[in-house]
Amino acid sequence: SLSKLNLDYVDLYLIHWPVPAIGHYVEAWQALIELQQQGLAKSIGVCNFQVPHLQKLIDETGVAPVINQIELHPLLQQRQLHAWNATHKIQTESWSPLAQGGKGVFDQKVIHQLADKYGKTPAQIVIRWHLDSGLVVIPKSVTPSRIAENFNVWDFRLDKDELSEIAKLDQGKRLGPDPDQFGG
Numbered sequence: 001s002l003s004k005l006n007l008d009y010v011d012l013y014l015i016h017w018p019v020p021a022i023g024h025y026v027e028a029w030q031a032l033i034e035l036q037q038q039g040l041a042k043s044i045g046v047c048n049f050q051v052p053h054l055q056k057l058i059d060e061t062g063v064a065p066v067i068n069q070i071e072l073h074p075l076l077q078q079r080q081l082h083a084w085n086a087t088h089k090i091q092t093e094s095w096s097p098l099a100q101g102g103k104g105v106f107d108q109k110v111i112h113q114l115a116d117k118y119g120k121t122p123a124q125i126v127i128r129w130h131l132d133s134g135l136v137v138i139p140k141s142v143t144p145s146r147i148a149e150n151f152n153v154w155d156f157r158l159d160k161d162e163l164s165e166i167a168k169l170d171q172g173k174r175l176g177p178d179p180d181q182f183g184g
Contacts, residue, residue, distance in 0.1 A: 002040065013041040014069060018053040019183030025049075029057050029065075045069065047095070048179040051084050058088070067091045072135065073099040074108070074126060074166055075173040082135070093136035098123055100175050110165045118156045121149060128153045129166050 002008065013032055018025040032044040045067035046054070058064050068085050072078050072094035082092045099105040106122035114125045123139070127150055130137035139150045158166070 009040050009042060011041075012043045012045060012067070014044070014067070015046045015049075017048050017177075017182050018046070018050075018179060020053065020180060021183060025053060026056060026060050029063075030061055033061060033063050043067070045090075048177075048182065050179050051081060053179070054084070054088070054090070064088050065090055067093050067136070069093040069095050070179075071096050071174060071176045072130075073097055073175075074105050074111075074129065074169040075099055075171050076175070077167065077170040079167075079170075082133075086134070091136055092134075093138070094130050096175060097130050097135075097137045097139050098126055102126075103175065104173070105169070108169055110162075110169070114158070114162060114166075120153070120156070123150060124153050125158075128156065128158055129163065132158045132163060 002010070013035060015025060015028050015032065029044075029046075032041065035041045036044050043066045045065040046057070047069040048071070049057075049065070049068050054065070054068065068081075068090050070078055070081060070092060072082070072092065073096055076099075085092045102122060105111060105126060111122045111125050114120075115122050118125070120128075127137055127139060131153065141147050141150060
């Protein structure tokens, strides 16, 4: 609650999962709309929503989320969902942007080649890929040196060919739960 946070409002309030088997996500979304209208949340969004879930929210409430936080990394790029979000002015944010510590990503040849070319770590290459792909990326870390390293990605950009090479890594490999099956 806001009183426990000692705040008058939150900047962003998200629904974490749609849980379609239970089917209450439109009601939950309506509650967030009301909180926003009351000034208790500046922005409202969702996590792990697929196109049918998003379309249902928009159709039934007329209000689109400002952000959709989804599992997204080089092995699960979700390009169609990202494009759909963009078409509907929904910002895509990547969760698990480094594929849970680089599982299957950091050992890819193209990632190492780019890291060598730019004098960066594999994690920095992947973070830059997210940014150059128009994604919001907030990599998890509790280590101060790693946090600083993750932030040190503003002095280079990946070109179209390099982005295309990383695009080839997409395997549709989900490391977290499937949003259509989660919960319920």
